[in-house]
Amino acid sequence: MAELDETTRKLTIKLVYYGPAMSGKTTNLMRLHDLLSPDLKGEIMTLETQNDRTLFFDLLPLGFHTPSGWLVKFKLYTVPGQVVHDATRKAVLSRADGVVFVADSQRSQGINNSESFQNLEDNARRVGLDFGTLPIVVQFNKRDLPNVLSEEEIRGRWSAAPWPLVMASALTGTGVRETFVKLLEAVYPLLDRSFSLSEKHGVSAKAFIDTVVGEQLGNPR
Amino acid sequence: MEIRARGYDSALSLRELLSGISPARLSAALAILLGGQVRVVSADSAWVMGDTPPLAENARRLPLVHDLETTGYLEIVAADEARARAAANLLELLMQSGARYFMASEMHVEVVKADYEELQRRHVALMASEARYRALAENLEERVREQVDTIESARRQLYQAEKLASVGQLAAGVAHEINNPIGFIRSNLSTAQSYIQKFRSVAEQVKSSGNAALTGAWQAANMDFVLEDFPSLLHESMDGVDRVARIVTDLKGFSNVDQAEEEIVDLNDCIRSACNVAAHQVNSRADLKLTLGELPPLRCKAGHLSQVFLNLLLNAVQAMEKRGEIRIRSGVENGRIVIRFSDTGCGIPPEILPRIFDPFFTTQDVGSGTGLGLTVSRDIITAHSGDIEVDSKLNVGTTFTIHLPLNRENTQHGRL
Numbered sequence: 001m002a003e004l005d006e007t008t009r010k011l012t013i014k015l016v017y018y019g020p021a022m023s024g025k026t027t028n029l030m031r032l033h034d035l036l037s038p039d040l041k042g043e044i045m046t047l048e049t050q051n052d053r054t055l056f057f058d059l060l061p062l063g064f065h066t067p068s069g070w071l072v073k074f075k076l077y078t079v080p081g082q083v084v085h086d087a088t089r090k091a092v093l094s095r096a097d098g099v100v101f102v103a104d105s106q107r108s109q110g111i112n113n114s115e116s117f118q119n120l121e122d123n124a125r126r127v128g129l130d131f132g133t134l135p136i137v138v139q140f141n142k143r144d145l146p147n148v149l150s151e152e153e154i155r156g157r158w159s160a161a162p163w164p165l166v167m168a169s170a171l172t173g174t175g176v177r178e179t180f181v182k183l184l185e186a187v188y189p190l191l192d193r194s195f196s197l198s199e200k201h202g203v204s205a206k207a208f209i210d211t212v213v214g215e216q217l218g219n220p221r
Numbered sequence: 222m223e224i225r226a227r228g229y230d231s232a233l234s235l236r237e238l239l240s241g242i243s244p245a246r247l248s249a250a251l252a253i254l255l256g257g258q259v260r261v262v263s264a265d266s267a268w269v270m271g272d273t274p275p276l277a278e279n280a281r282r283l284p285l286v287h288d289l290e291t292t293g294y295l296e297i298v299a300a301d302e303a304r305a306r307a308a309a310n311l312l313e314l315l316m317q318s319g320a321r322y323f324m325a326s327e328m329h330v331e332v333v334k335a336d337y338e339e340l341q342r343r344h345v346a347l348m349a350s351e352a353r354y355r356a357l358a359e360n361l362e363e364r365v366r367e368q369v370d371t372i373e374s375a376r377r378q379l380y381q382a383e384k385l386a387s388v389g390q391l392a393a394g395v396a397h398e399i400n401n402p403i404g405f406i407r408s409n410l411s412t413a414q415s416y417i418q419k420f421r422s423v424a425e426q427v428k429s430s431g432n433a434a435l436t437g438a439w440q441a442a443n444m445d446f447v448l449e450d451f452p453s454l455l456h457e458s459m460d461g462v463d464r465v466a467r468i469v470t471d472l473k474g475f476s477n478v479d480q481a482e483e484e485i486v487d488l489n490d491c492i493r494s495a496c497n498v499a500a501h502q503v504n505s506r507a508d509l510k511l512t513l514g515e516l517p518p519l520r521c522k523a524g525h526l527s528q529v530f531l532n533l534l535l536n537a538v539q540a541m542e543k544r545g546e547i548r549i550r551s552g553v554e555n556g557r558i559v560i561r562f563s564d565t566g567c568g569i570p571p572e573i574l575p576r577i578f579d580p581f582f583t584t585q586d587v588g589s590g591t592g593l594g595l596t597v598s599r600d601i602i603t604a605h606s607g608d609i610e611v612d613s614k615l616n617v618g619t620t621f622t623i624h625l626p627l628n629r630e631n632t633q634h635g636r637l
Contacts, residue, residue: 042289045320045321047324047328061289071289073288075230088328
């Protein structure tokens, strides 16, 4: 759940990139860092082992100021995908406001994807998140690789699922911003309901998204 | 130091971000690089690195940003803009590094804690499952013990039954063989009695015949006494034959033990028959007194119960150090048949009293007793849904009391 600090007039929103090992979660964050131009953009903090596998998490802070003078801060985290780091995944997932599930499109990764998604559902329940209302976007990454599932196959398989599907190639940047925007679209209504973003802070859904992404219709200040 | 658990994503102050760095060395290095006094202060001015005193009024302030927010300021007196900015950048990098360390350590603590809790949870689950298996194992042991007891009891009975069967076969054979001669001996004896009458009838004629030679021979042979004594001889012989016949009948009763059919009997008859079989041993050592009350007919394995009575009777005889008294009483008390065997023998020492029903426990010399008599007796009584108790005083005597239910129709059938 987003954190509201009245004294420093700050709203902190936590978004988590979840998924199987090596599916491109960290790459997503790096591309976002390059692609987005919000008011405020921090450096990516990575906590990896020597062979570039995420040990605990990566963190990308983004933010903007509302017309009401509040700071809206986004903390984008990735989880470690390797099965052994389940306790870490659980800790990172706790209090998340939204999740991007980064799946690997390669045909060989079907089982890893489904096991990781099941793990997401289990951990969400363990940390007290309502999986039914938790904003989720499913990204099928690595579209640039050969031997991947076709988009029709993927959409067919996921047709019954309520979550938006985005095809992406994080290495080249394709679909990375779109994934993020889809998540913001899903997160905004919940935040607006809890914190009256539109009413009290003058932040409409469009302004919310544009400002974070850094479109020209951004923060009027 | 107590492990903090603030959470890896909690907001960090400037002080925390720079906590791993020596303030004196950092200040000194910055002062040299910037060619003038420096001061690092938190955004709310509450914390000053190295407690540096405030600088001159004209000092410049550069914001130090961490996690999108101004966390503190770098104050400098001199230095050009580019150098000042570079120094601020340097500080921000240090702060980022501090944050990285802080978050990693916090996450580490959280993960270790979660793993530990998981371990604890599994440990508890394992303990529970171990306890389940332990209970099962204990139960198993108990059940095995019960089975072993059952087998042990069956084995003892088999042993005793085989012993009795061989004795019974012998007894049955002997009884059969004796019955035939007994039959014609008895028949001949009664014929002999009728012959004496005939002798008597001719005796008067011989004595009154006046034939001197004949009467002389009669008196010389003392035939009057012979005719007088002969009937009583025959009468005693008939008594002896009857006794033999009775013993044979009783022996046949004991030879039936291997045919463990239930029959309806008066237990007093079983007691009497046991007394008859043991009469020789009893009479030489003790006076036997029977006080047998009226007993209802009982459906039971009479041969087995007779064996119990004989066992108790022979035990009582063996307890006699000098001539004493054995008393057998029977009757019905509180809806149960009660049979008591009391003796005035040596009694049973209290220390061995609890063991007398144990298998193979014996006080007799090796070879003279199997140590199974009381064990099998108890097994037999238990199989008849009854119980057997012992009460003994050293040098005063021992009483065995048997209780048997009147009607066994509704109780479990015996194992024998």
